[in-house]
Amino acid sequence: MTNWINTVSRDHVSLGVRGRFTQANHGKPTTLRRMARGDWIIFYSPKTAYPTGDPLQAFTAIGQVVDDEPYQAEPKEDGPWRRNVDFLECGETPIRPLLDKLDFIEDKARWGYKFRFGLFKIDDHDLRVIRSAMTRARRLRQ
Template sequence: MTNWINTVSRDHVERGVQGGFTQANHGKPHMLARMARGDWIAFYSPRTVYPDGPPLQAFTAIGQITDDEPYQAEVSPDFTPWRRKVDFLDCVETPIRPLLERLDFIEDKSRWGFKFRFGVFRIDDHDLDVLRSAMLVPIGEATVDT
């Protein structure tokens, strides 16, 4: 099993969560083809809206790949992006700055944003555990608005 980060604006992540899918690199298949059923994927959103929304700098979703290979979806006649099916977990949006010192994939803490320029990249189990424990609300601690 491999763990991934996908760098995507929050508005695009929200569409993926609602539809149960992820895209990468503006709909190109090469990074999606490297993923396998059961792989974990966490989403980092540098901005709220693509391409020029306000900065966000937070992890916005996490889930597992549930299919065996990429598939194409027809969004419009001239846009048929490649996607993977994802089972998203209930989570809370989590700012990156409090996690910087604990994330090993960020080697230069003073230039932490550089790594996200790759779009999709692998992370190790330690970093996935840091993200999961920060993003997932323990059972019984969820609040309900009344």
């Protein structure tokens, strides 16, 4: 099992949560093929909307991949390609309070650099830190 972070604006994450899917790299299948059933995926949203939304810098959703292969959402040559995801109930969680606890952020002064890669792997420790903060945020919201 692999853990992933997918960098996506909050408006697009909301569409995915409602539709129970994820996309990556503007709907291309390449990185989605690296995922497997049971993989965890956390969504980080630098902005509220793409491309000109307000800054957000928060984790906005978390779930597990539940299918075996990417599929095309629309039967046309250029996609978009998706993977099905079962999402957990969680709360939006700002990243800044977690920066010192996350191993994948190697340079705390330039913490946003890693998110430029779109979809990337994280270790089990970072998954636990983020998942715990997101599920705690949900309990506090209730």
